[in-house]
């Protein structure tokens with residue numbers, strides 16, 4: 599039987615990636631001895647995707663996500679965010695972009711010490727231009743999800759490390775960022791706090807939040823849809839995670855068993 603090729607291309611409803619890097623590189627000028635930290639990374643993260651970045655210490659994971667979030671400058675290549683090239687923007691424009699489109703959570707929670715927990719969480723939402731009422735309801739939702747509702751009026755210094763990290767995550771999500779960038783967010787947490795942080799990540803991912811998370815723990819990475827592995831500043835592996843144990847309802851607890 600003769601097949602006729604379609605005359606018009608079939609249009610697939612493919613959304614553009616939230617983040618795209620093209621041949622991205624970073625060389626630190628380390629007192630005359632250049633250190634190539636990221637070497638020609640091509641990475642696309644789709645809308646709603648949850649990508650884990652793994653790799654040995656010093657492989658360029660932090661440098662990569664810092665550049666993606668506009669916290670560090672690149673020395674070559676391109677970065678696109680929501681269809682717009684961002685690596686060529688001025689520092690002040692990048693700051694605006696970070697405020698509006700990026701949520702960042704680090705291994706060491708950087709909360710504002712002289713503000714309450716509630717204000718820490720509301721601030722990014724207010725800075726991104728939402729109404730005070732909306733900022734408050736977002737904050738209430740996030741703190742409740744993280745079991746921190748009753749700590750809203752506390753100052754960060756009164757919280758444990760695990761609680762502070764949960765607040766830092768709530769803060770990173772308060773402006774509903776295009777992408778949440780997390781650099782070893784559970785690196786300093788005990789298993790209970792790790793579980794709370796991962797539960798919220800799973801929750802917001804289910805609601806469509808795009809996430810890029812650096813981790814060196816396979817169990818933490820197993821929460822993601824896809825794992826990208828960096829070695830010496832280059833992607834050596836990039837693949838979807840198969841989920842043999844996932845229930846049809848997609849319960850997070852089935853995937854990540856932190857055992858305690």
Ligand SMILES: Nc1ncnc2c1ncn2[C@@H]1O[C@H](COP(=O)(O)OP(=O)(O)O)[C@@H](O)[C@H]1O
Pocket residue numbers: 626627628633634635653654655656657658659660661662
């Ligand atoms: N500010 C800096 N100045 C010079 N070299 C740096 C700096 N930050 C990171 N590096 C180097 O870049 C490489 C990648 O570092 P990093 O991105 O922190 O890796 P990872 O997060 O995977 O541990 C390492 O060799 C590190 O020593």
Ligand SMILES: [Mg+2]
Pocket residue numbers: 659660661
């Ligand atoms: Mg790092």
